[in-house]
Amino acid sequence: VDLALLLAEAPDAREAKAASKLRRHYRSRHAPRWVALIDERDALQTERTAFENGLPTTLISREMETPRPAYLLVRGAYDVRGDEVQRALPAALPALPEGQPLDRLGFARWLVSGEHPLTARVTVNRLWQQFYGVGIVKTTEDFGSQGEYPVHPELLDWLAVEFVESGWDQKALVRKFVTSAAYRQSSRVTAELYERDPDNRLLARGPRFRLSGEEIRDTALYLSGLLIETMGGPSVRPYQPDGVWFAVGYSGSNTVRYSQDQGEALWRRSLYTFWKRTAPPPNMVSFDAPSREACTVQRTRTITPQQALVLWNDPTYVEAARHLAARVLREGGDDDVARVRWAYRTVVGKTPTAIQERALVRGLDAQRTLAAEEAAAKLLEVGDTPRIDGLDPVEHTAWTNLATALFSLPQAITRG
Numbered sequence: 001v002d003l004a005l006l007l008a009e010a011p012d013a014r015e016a017k018a019a020s021k022l023r024r025h026y027r028s029r030h031a032p033r034w035v036a037l038i039d040e041r042d043a044l045q046t047e048r049t050a051f052e053n054g055l056p057t058t059l060i061s062r063e064m065e066t067p068r069p070a071y072l073l074v075r076g077a078y079d080v081r082g083d084e085v086q087r088a089l090p091a092a093l094p095a096l097p098e099g100q101p102l103d104r105l106g107f108a109r110w111l112v113s114g115e116h117p118l119t120a121r122v123t124v125n126r127l128w129q130q131f132y133g134v135g136i137v138k139t140t141e142d143f144g145s146q147g148e149y150p151v152h153p154e155l156l157d158w159l160a161v162e163f164v165e166s167g168w169d170q171k172a173l174v175r176k177f178v179t180s181a182a183y184r185q186s187s188r189v190t191a192e193l194y195e196r197d198p199d200n201r202l203l204a205r206g207p208r209f210r211l212s213g214e215e216i217r218d219t220a221l222y223l224s225g226l227l228i229e230t231m232g233g234p235s236v237r238p239y240q241p242d243g244v245w246f247a248v249g250y251s252g253s254n255t256v257r258y259s260q261d262q263g264e265a266l267w268r269r270s271l272y273t274f275w276k277r278t279a280p281p282p283n284m285v286s287f288d289a290p291s292r293e294a295c296t297v298q299r300t301r302t303i304t305p306q307q308a309l310v311l312w313n314d315p316t317y318v319e320a321a322r323h324l325a326a327r328v329l330r331e332g333g334d335d336d337v338a339r340v341r342w343a344y345r346t347v348v349g350k351t352p353t354a355i356q357e358r359a360l361v362r363g364l365d366a367q368r369t370l371a372a373e374e375a376a377a378k379l380l381e382v383g384d385t386p387r388i389d390g391l392d393p394v395e396h397t398a399w400t401n402l403a404t405a406l407f408s409l410p411q412a413i414t415r416g
Contacts, residue, residue, distance in 0.1 A: 056234070063103045093117070112168065118143055120160035124173065125150075128159075129298065131177045133209035133415075134201075141297040151201045183207070187416035208416025210301050213287030214270035216413050217316060223347055223407075224320035225327060226267040226385070235274035236265035239315040239383075240281055248278040266384055286310045311408040318400075319383025321407060325399035326388045336361050339399075347406040363405065367398035 003025060006018050014022075028035045072082035087102040089095065094115045100106035111119050122143060129135040136156045139147035150156045159173070166172045177183055187208035197204040211219070221227035240258055249256035255276055260266075273281060277293045286306045290296040311317050324343070332342035340360045344352040352360065376397035380387050388396070406412060 061104060063105075067103075114164045120164050120168075121156055123168075124156065124159045124163055126297065127170065127173060128177065131174070131183060132203075132207040134199075135298075138201075206416060208414060210287075210303070210414050212299065213284040213289045216287060216311075217270045217283065219412070220317055220320040220407055221267050221269075224323035226320060226323055228264045228268045230264075230268070233272065236268050236272050237261045237274050238266045238268075238281075240283075244282065245276055245279045248276075262384060283310050283314045283316065308408055311413075312404055315383050317404065317407055318379070319385060321403035322380055322382070322388070322396065322400040323385070324403040324406075325396055326391060328399050328403070329391055329396065336364060340364065340402075343399075343403065343406060347403075348409065348411045360402065360405075364398055364402050367401045368394060371397040371401075 003022065006014065006022055009018070011019075024035065067087070070085050070087075072085060074080040074082045089110070094110075094113075094117070096102070096106055096110050097113055097115075100109055110116060114120070121137075125135040125137050125143075126140055129140050136152050137143060137148060137150045159176075162176070163169075163173050182203045183206065185203075185206040187206040189205050193204045196202070200207065218227060237258065237260055239260065242258070245255055245258045270284070273284075275281070275292055277291050280289060280291050285291075286304070287310075288300050288302055290299060324346075327346075328339050328343045332339035337357065340357055341351060344350075344356070344360065371394045373393060376393040379397050379400060380393060
């Protein structure tokens with residue numbers, strides 16, 4: 001009926017949509033292959049549009065064709081202009097490479113030209129801080145006149161030159177750090193060494209410092225077998241307390257209430273955790289993670305009771321502990337001693353001493369006594385992964401508590 005009404009209209013009076021409908025009807029009767037190709041094209045275009053809409057976007061900067069003039073501001077007042085000033089570099093620093101424009105691109109190329117006195121040194125110093133706990137220049141965020149003088153200036157200069165000549169190869173620089181005698185030496189200290197170098201600024205011993213919250217979480221997930229190592233993708237929302245965003249969320253915002261993810265998103269590396277600056281993840285903040293409201297080059301390191309409470313009670317670590325316990329029961333051996341040795345070596349990286357071994361076995365026996373079946377059932381259901389079948393619940397609970405204790409050892413959360 002609709003087609004008949006459309007045909008009754010004069011061709012010049014038909015709307016584009018009506019004309020397209022008539023053409024499609026005609027072609028479906030006399031050229032079905034053409035219609036099938038059109039449908040395939042439309043489906044591919046829809047798929048392409050959905051893919052493009054799903055790609056992450058970011059803001060970019062582009063130079064104006066005619067740069068906006070800049071002026072000295074008299075006494076800093078934005079509306080009291082003084083002399084006009086032109087783009088240039090401080091005379092005390094190397095000149096811009098020949099032929100480079102006086103814009104952001106030229107400035108970026110100048111920074112990494114190899115002639116700049118700070119870029120390579122600052123980069124080397126920040127990487128050094130990651131591996132040694134403190135930079136060659138202790139004030140990592142300040143290389144100016146108010147910063148601390150480098151404790152090993154010749155070493156900093158040599159590493160900076162090596163870094164530039166390697167093509168700014170960070171992997172090669174990291175390899176140089178971790179294979180050096182300074183990094184591989186023991187962190188144990190004698191009274192004599194401590195008196196000569198209390199802060200280890202002269203590298204009298206190996207570096208020793210507590211890991212970051214992200215490293216501690218990722219280590220626990222890796223040891224448990226839960227860590228998802230897939231790279232890339234959107235941010236994820238792992239376990240956090242209910243209502244953690246509510247007090248600082250604006251009504252109508254999509255971050256008023258925290259909505260936890262499900263499945264593999266819960267066990268991705270901490271790098272991918274969605275971060276609300278006004279309410280950062282509590283289990284990270286407890287280990288001195290910054291809020292990210294401002295750039296932080298150097299983190300503080302504290303030791304607090306809250307850190308132990310996180311390791312013993314946060315769902316992330318309880319779930320990781322019960323999965324590590326399952327690994328111990330299946331892979332660790334046939335008796336308590338063998339399993340204790342396997343668990344300790346897996347978490348800490350070395351074999352326990354005889355005293356440590358006996359203490360862990362006694363702790364395991366105590367946990368078996370305390371692990372009632374009702375309490376065991378609750379503990380073994382923490383987290384989104386289902387309860388592991390085929391394991392005695394009381395035995396599994398005892399080993400879960402022992403795994404939690406291992407996660408909390410100074411040797412497990414400290415580099416050194």
